Amino acid sequence: MAGPRPELEAWQDPTAAPLVEINGVTKTFGSHYAVDDVSLTIFPGEFFSLLGASGCGKSTLLRVLAGFERPDKGRVLIGGEDVTDLPPYRRPVNMMFQSYALFPHLTVADNVAFGLRQERIPRGEIRQRVEDMLKLVRLNEFARRKPDQLSGGQRQRVALARSLVKHPKLLLLDEPLGALDRKLREHTQFELVNIQERLGITFIMVTHDQEEAMTMSTRMAVMNEGRIRQIGTPSEIYEFPSNRFVAGFIGAVNQFEGRVVEQQDDLLLVHVDDSEGDAAELRVRSSQAVAPGTPVVVAVRPEKVRIGTTEPPAGDNRLHGRIEEIAYLGDVSIYHVRVPDGSLIEAQLTNRARRAAAPLTWGDEAWLGWNSEDAVALLE
């Protein structure tokens, strides 16, 4: 959703100077590894998301960056400076809290001015900057109000203004949209990205909502059990998940467990366990060299699976089955097809494609197929 971008993104450019470097950070609570040997490099101007289920360590990692938790091992560098041992009030970083943490005894304007008042900034300048910031989040009418006289969405914007007013090099956002209702959340997603692009501040956001991470981020890291499982742009992570966890966590996916039979150039021939005939032979593109016999999971997204009554030519990836369930979601329809080996395969058809094709209904026999380059081989 971002505007035109340079040809080479900062993370692909070997000469680019990173803003944040996290080197082998580990944080334990008792015997529990909240963050386990995480390394991460983030570049200026990025909107980076840490995505994962609750308890995966993403919030702890954010708190390490803010300075509220001290890592047991590893270093954190911001703008080339080692900040691992710096307290929160000495870091060029601000944070927007999940609960917003607005000071209830101060007005909106005083909340926003709080950060500036901690530095020796002339009163006139503070007033000006607070006013500008409140204008940016469209709250200048509410400057005299107390936080408990605001709606949830307004409070969220006060929290954003307060954390941006010091022009930090890096803004940390802990589930910034978590407390908003669905409609407001979608609107605020765009607003946040707009503000981020306008101010040019680097954002690191923690979220458990994959859709949110996908729409807002330039890059994201998927975390599980304290470790980063994959880092990449939203489309890289969606199209080319590097392991089963990421494939299963982001969106829906059909998975086939099997073993590599042989490799022909960049095509792997995979024998699927416990199945026969067409279903047993799958072809999947892989750039890596894989030895025959290696266990592999073939993953294919439902929207990449074609469904129809005509039989695809032999030698394609094809499965035959019976439609068990059709879910009509408006823009798309989801088909659950039971194949001979007993598993359920999910296929997705857009509304337009569904109307164009021969009508399929419950209990119909149908053919499923997909292109070899649309599937991913997960070795792990």
Add this chain to the structure above:
Amino acid sequence: MTVRRPTLVFSLLAFGYAFLYTPIFSLIVYSFNESRLVTVWAGFSTKWYVSLLHNEQLLGAAWISLRIALMNATLAVVLGTLAGTALVRFGRFRGRSALALMIGAPLVMPDVILGLASLLLFVAMEQLIGWPAGRGMTTITIAHVTFSMAYVAVIVQSRLVRLDPSLEEAAMDLGARPWKVFFVITLPLIAPALAAGWLLAFTLSLDDLVIASFTSGPGASTLPMVVYSSVRLGVSPEINALATVLVALVTIGIVIAGWSMQRKARQTQV
């Protein structure tokens, strides 16, 4: 049942109020008694209030009690707040459970033991380091602070536990040092608890008889001590007059506090 419910509720209510307030009410009524005998009504008079004004022993004791209570409440709030903050905000430091236990101890310790222990300590200290020289207001205040700071610590602790820790983190994140965070964010937010703790410590000190009796010295008799010793020689209606004045002061205080709290609540609603 023949008794209708509203009647039942009303009579229970009346009984409850009577149970609570008859002693105080009769005390107030008899303070305007003409007779010297507290239990015999002999017509309306305010002469005991006049004679109270001239009773320097009682007034002096009231003044001592008031000063001790003020000093005690203030010191107890400072120390109790520090203790409560340490217990809630400083994580699992060494000796935390010992501190928690020792803070709680004065709440359940009988006054007699606290008083006796304080007395023994003061005597021993005087012999060892020569301070405090003799017993008086200072020793009473110190003894009062030791037990009333425990109450303040408990009140502050329960308020701090309910305070979102990310408020303090946010202030630190915005560049405020820990001490500044405490004074600018934490303190204003727990102010109601501090006020409640101060009032409680003030009251505890004002009506303590046992500990004060142990730790007091010549010339430092508190009001409860004087009242108690004079009642043993027979109750003078002057005591009734004094009690009425105290009740009036407390009532005025409560009314003002309630009124200002209501006003504040209305302000935040707007």
